[in-house]
Amino acid sequence: MTDISFAAPSPTTADIGVIGMGVMGSRLARNLARHGHAVGIYNVTTAKTQAVLDEHGDEGTFVPAAELADFVASLTRPRVVLIMVVAGPITDEVIGNVKEFLEPGDIIIDGGNSLYTDTIRREKELREDGLLFVGAGVSGGAEGALHGPSIMPGCSDEAYGRVGPMLESIAAKADDGEACCTHISTDGSGHYVKMVHNGIEYADMQLIAEAYSLLRGALELEPAALAEVFRAWNTTELESYLIEITAEVLDQVDAETGKPLVDVILDQAGQKGTGRWTVQDALDLGVPVTGIAEATFARALSSSVPQREAGQELAALAEAWQVDDADAVTEDVRKALYASKVVAYSQGFDQIYAAAVEYDWQIDLAAVAKIWREGCIIRAAFLDEIAAAYAGAAKRTGNQAADLHGAAEANDAKVSRDGAGTTNEASVDDESAAGEHSGTSTPGARTEDAEGSSGGENPVPLLLAARHFREAVEECIPALRRVVAQAALAGVPVPAFAASLAYYDGVRAKRLPAALIQGQRDFFGSHTYARIDKPGMFHTQWAEDGTEVPAS
Ligand SMILES: NC(=O)C1=CN([C@@H]2O[C@H](COP(=O)(O)OP(=O)(O)OC[C@H]3O[C@@H](n4cnc5c(N)ncnc54)[C@H](OP(=O)(O)O)[C@@H]3O)[C@@H](O)[C@H]2O)C=CC1
Numbered sequence: 001m002t003d004i005s006f007a008a009p010s011p012t013t014a015d016i017g018v019i020g021m022g023v024m025g026s027r028l029a030r031n032l033a034r035h036g037h038a039v040g041i042y043n044v045t046t047a048k049t050q051a052v053l054d055e056h057g058d059e060g061t062f063v064p065a066a067e068l069a070d071f072v073a074s075l076t077r078p079r080v081v082l083i084m085v086v087a088g089p090i091t092d093e094v095i096g097n098v099k100e101f102l103e104p105g106d107i108i109i110d111g112g113n114s115l116y117t118d119t120i121r122r123e124k125e126l127r128e129d130g131l132l133f134v135g136a137g138v139s140g141g142a143e144g145a146l147h148g149p150s151i152m153p154g155c156s157d158e159a160y161g162r163v164g165p166m167l168e169s170i171a172a173k174a175d176d177g178e179a180c181c182t183h184i185s186t187d188g189s190g191h192y193v194k195m196v197h198n199g200i201e202y203a204d205m206q207l208i209a210e211a212y213s214l215l216r217g218a219l220e221l222e223p224a225a226l227a228e229v230f231r232a233w234n235t236t237e238l239e240s241y242l243i244e245i246t247a248e249v250l251d252q253v254d255a256e257t258g259k260p261l262v263d264v265i266l267d268q269a270g271q272k273g274t275g276r277w278t279v280q281d282a283l284d285l286g287v288p289v290t291g292i293a294e295a296t297f298a299r300a301l302s303s304s305v306p307q308r309e310a311g312q313e314l315a316a317l318a319e320a321w322q323v324d325d326a327d328a329v330t331e332d333v334r335k336a337l338y339a340s341k342v343v344a345y346s347q348g349f350d351q352i353y354a355a356a357v358e359y360d361w362q363i364d365l366a367a368v369a370k371i372w373r374e375g376c377i378i379r380a381a382f383l384d385e386i387a388a389a390y391a392g393a394a395k396r397t398g399n400q401a402a403d404l405h406g407a408a409e410a411n412d413a414k415v416s417r418d419g420a421g422t423t424n425e426a427s428v429d430d431e432s433a434a435g436e437h438s439g440t441s442t443p444g445a446r447t448e449d450a451e452g453s454s455g456g457e458n459p460v461p462l463l464l465a466a467r468h469f470r471e472a473v474e475e476c477i478p479a480l481r482r483v484v485a486q487a488a489l490a491g492v493p494v495p496a497f498a499a500s501l502a503y504y505d506g507v508r509a510k511r512l513p514a515a516l517i518q519g520q521r522d523f524f525g526s527h528t529y530a531r532i533d534k535p536g537m538f539h540t541q542w543a544e545d546g547t548e549v550p551a552s
């Protein structure tokens with residue numbers, strides 16, 4: 001649609017072109033211009049392109065275009081086009097439109113929140129046309145896009161070699177000066193990492209909301225007073241962007257009513273899809289991202305209007321939380337929040353590891369933690385410790401991504417060579433061991449029957465157990481237990497806190513009731529089970545004399 005026309009841009013003057021002058025695209029274009037890059041700008045509604053020029057044209061060199069053909073003509077060859085539009089079919093449409101004007105060797109970067117499987121497909125299709133495609137996760141919201149986002153590009157080495165320096169120039173910088181942008185791996189890897197980033201974001205936000213809800217109920221504090229609590233917490237090991245902005249949100253007063261804004265906002269959380277995708281994919285991989293899942297379901301519950309209306313009839317049958325020492329309760333909630341946040345990040349990194357093996361992506365997890373230290377929504381002080389845990393493990397095993405990956409492949413090979421000769425202590429899926437089905441429990445075994453957990457030989461199989469976090473989290477567990485117990489008694493929903501504690505207790509348990517489940521499965525479906533004391537798979541003849549026989 002052309003409602004305004006610009007003078008035809010002089011050809012080949014812009015270093016990069018940005019399509020989409022919405023919240024993110026306009027700010028990324030300005031960020032690029034502020035860093036000395038000449039930026040071609042285009043938006044389907046030309047008035048938005050005009051607005052960027054009118055309001056920010058003095059920030060650098062912008063080359064506006066009202067037509068895609070002029071936009072592409074304004075770019076130096078080989079061309080680089082950054083697309084920042086709505087994810088999904090609209091992104092396909094925009095790629096299809098701009099592709100018409102591009103030539104082999106040109107590069108398209110999709111910086112939207114695209115589903116990683118779309119990115120894998122698009123990269124393949126565009127490669128066949130001779131174009132290079134970069135699926136770049138971008139985080140940081142409007143402020144980050146303008147002042148320095150965290151950028152997670154997935155692409156070939158060739159594409160990164162071409163666009164990496166430009167992306168690094170506009171990315172946030174960590175305290176040590178490192179750019180919060182790194183080449184994640186090939187095709188959909190960047191969007192995968194961004195998807196899990198958003199899953200962690202969901203968990204983090206839900207945990208903070210639960211902490212707020214508990215303190216508000218237990219201590220009968222007003223939002224402004226709670227803003228001070230969060231401000232104080234932001235000077236502790238909880239220091240993070242989301243804690244910081246929580247204080248700002250709680251402090252906001254509604255101009256119309258004079259009430260705290262949080263009290264007049266409808267309590268139905270929206271979602272655009274990334275949290276849901278994270279959980280869906282984790283289910284396929286068999287990775288228990290319970291904190292992220294509960295956070296996603298909590299948003300769904302908040303928006304389940306008919307159920308919530310009908311639920312108003314339900315009795316609470318709860319006890320009021322008797323608070324003797326407000327400071328002690330506040331400190332308990334702070335510690336519960338810290339432990340649960342670590343669980344969420346730990347689960348998210350496990351998922352990225354499992355996906356890396358599944359998709360053959362060489363992902364350096366320490367580098368992922370490092371580029372999340374600034375610029376992104378989940379930036380948090382403890383990401384330095386997460387980076388150190390993965391970097392330390394990589395050093396011990398010899399190198400970074402390659403070894404994380406090689407270790408798992410070695411384990412895959414071991415499983416197939418060992419066949420039935422592995423005990424369930426090694427987390428090997430019984431059915432693959434029995435040879436009845438093709439699935440294995442190692443990462444990389446996304447088959448119908450891959451029912452087990454993703455074990456493998458991840459050098460940091462449990463971030464929670466890495467030394468720094470083990471000590472820091474153990475310090476907080478008694479508080480988390482008290483908080484979850486008190487919340488249950490008081491009838492306050494804390495699904496993410498409760499799930500985090502259950503995960504902690506689950507992974508530390510010497511023995512789980514999964515043994516009973518295996519017995520039940522064998523009883524009704526002859527699914528067989530492994531034993532703790534000898535290799536092989538077994539079946540009990542439950543309906544006959546109860547004799548145990550080796551599985552055939
Ligand atoms: N907002 C955020 O915090 C973040 C967003 N993202 C992702 O970045 C991308 C852009 O988000 P954001 O800037 O917030 O979104 P906006 O809604 O602000 O902008 C969307 C852009 O898409 C354009 N668009 C819509 N429909 C079409 C179409 N049919 N053809 C061409 N262009 C179209 C819009 O143009 P017009 O207005 O003229 O219709 C607009 O420029 C999304 O994928 C989003 O998920 C990523 C990180 C953070």
Ligand SMILES: O=C(CO)[C@H](O)[C@H](O)COP(=O)(O)O
Pocket residue numbers: 113138139140141198201270271272273274275377
């Ligand atoms: O990517 C983002 C932040 O990192 C976007 O803000 C995204 O829209 C957040 O997800 P949702 O809208 O589902 O809460």
